[in-house]
Amino acid sequence: MRPTPAAAWIAATAATALLVTGCGSSGQDSAPKKAAPAVDGQDINAHPLADIRQGGTLKTAITQWITQYNVNTVDGAQGDAQDIARTVLPDLFDSDARGAHHINPDFLVSAKVTSSSPQTVEYTLNPKATWSDGKPLSWHDFRTQWRALNGADKAYEAADTSGYDQIAEVGQGAGAHTVKVTFKAPYADWQRLFDPLYPAAHYGTPAAFNKGWSEKVPVSANAFRVGRYDRTAQTITLVPDSRWWGRKPKLDSITYRVLDFTARTDAYLNREIDYATALLPEDYKRLAKTPGTDIRRGARWDEVHISLNGGRGPLKDPRVRQAIQHAVDRKGIDEAFAKDLSFELKPLDNHFFMPNQKGYKDTTGGYADHDLEAARKLLDAAGWKGDGTDAPRTRGGSRLSLDYVLSAGSTSAQVDQAELVQQQLAQVGIKVELKKVPANDYFNQFVNKGNFDLTSFRNVDAVYTSTLTPGFVRPRNGNLFQNFGSVGSPKVDALLRKAGEATDQATAAGLYNQADAELWRLGHSIELYQRPEILAVRSGLANYGAEGLADIDYTKVGWLKK
Structure with a gap:
């Protein structure tokens, strides 16, 4: 949930944005109503990598300045924080347009339930996967994250202990790059745990968990890293990580800028951002007629x-x-x-x-x-x-x-x-x-x-x-x-x-x-x-837009060749 995981959480989240309602002007009321997008509906202008040029910036808006990048705290469960965290930290599983979950091969060779009594999950890590401080991803990271989130130590200000509190033990599996997780009771959504994964060296104490990720990402491990935090300009810029072992991103940077909802349509029209919500009629009418703009629709889990x-x-x-x-x-x-x-x-x-x-x-x-x-x-x-x-x-x-x-x-x-x-x-x-x-x-x-x-x-x-x-x-x-x-x-x-x-x-x-x-x-x-989910997106932007239930693969996002 992304409010949350959420969230996600709680989008939360889960969460990020506030309620958007429309008691506003008319303009489409004479048009017949279309059916809502199907459960797997998405519109991302999908293209093979060969169609995408190397370079360029994706400019996007966020709701507020990110004060916490630990998504397992209440403040970090805010949706924009989750999006950035999953882009710079190990993202073990990704969902497709139907909401089915698949391992991310950049981080996992395999992950499967090896026993049902007790439920046991074994992960095999990609041996190339390393943190930005040079340390390899390991079972120590899994164990430290479990101990921080299982609820046993109340000093860890965890937003959600569910799932982790059903684990009995986390340890090394059969090899150096394996992790064995044994549950006390079955847990159906085990794939959502440890995703994203945090480094043991910066997660192992309540102080590190609660404060160590405040307004910064001390260690990362993904295709992008944070290149600059500019609180004055209210922007956060991600750049490709030269240590990255996977597919090279097409983009040179991703810029997140704090913008009120009231400012986003004008920001798009002024080319300050590359997508904006086109849900309200007054926004839709202005955005849809803008040259070089697609209106992309999907079926997101969004309440x-x-x-x-x-x-x-x-x-x-x-x-x-x-x-x-x-x-x-x-x-x-x-x-x-x-x-x-x-x-x-x-x-x-x-x-x-x-x-x-x-x-x-x-x-x-x-x-x-x-x-x-x-x-x-x-x-x-x-x-x-x-x-x-x-x-x-x-x-x-x-x-x-x-x-x-x-x-x-x-x-x-x-x-x-x-x-x-x-x-x-x-x-x-x-x-x-x-x-x-x-x-x-x-x-x-x-x-x-x-x-x-x-x-x-x-x-x-x-x-x-x-x-x-x-x-x-x-x-x-x-x-x-x-x-x-x-x-x-x-x-x-x-x-x-x-x-x-x-x-x-x-x-x-x-x-x-x-x-x-x-x-x-x-x-x-x-x-x-x-x-x-109705978005106005630059027509030249590929593999991005109304994702529906799917996760974004930022290594595939980019600008089409002219």
């Missing part, structure tokens, strides 16, 4: 939701969170967003699976139905009394007031989204104050620390379903993991653990969906829709 913070204030009461779920008109938000889109927008009724993905089902159980009367009754039961008007409810002399945190870099459409939620909650007596914060602080100082009542962002690229686990498990010992709203239960924790151990895909999907039904009952977060 948009509203987070509810059950860790503070009125939202500690699950009845208030449930009331918000009933008061928010998800259909109205989706329709406002989709009004001018060129293809269908499907509703999202699941936290774990996309509508075009195997395992998807409606798990809302009625808790997300738009029902103002149900919302009012829940608030009454929670002791928040209203006078029958839209005035804020009160309890014990306090008003029912919540903040909705947005980045100062939000687009007008993102503000429209927040204002729509503000209006909807006012109908049941909940006052919402919009709070804009600096773009560079939005995740690090607000989302990641649970410093909000309501906020909205995306989780992307959760091709491994288990990467979503840290977003839903209960916080422990002050560590939120990626459950920024602190809403969870022992039942959810147990179901997610069983799902992670299930090696049968259908069984795992059933367990994830059971956990999801409980998350809707708890009022964890409000899913809105699967975000379409």
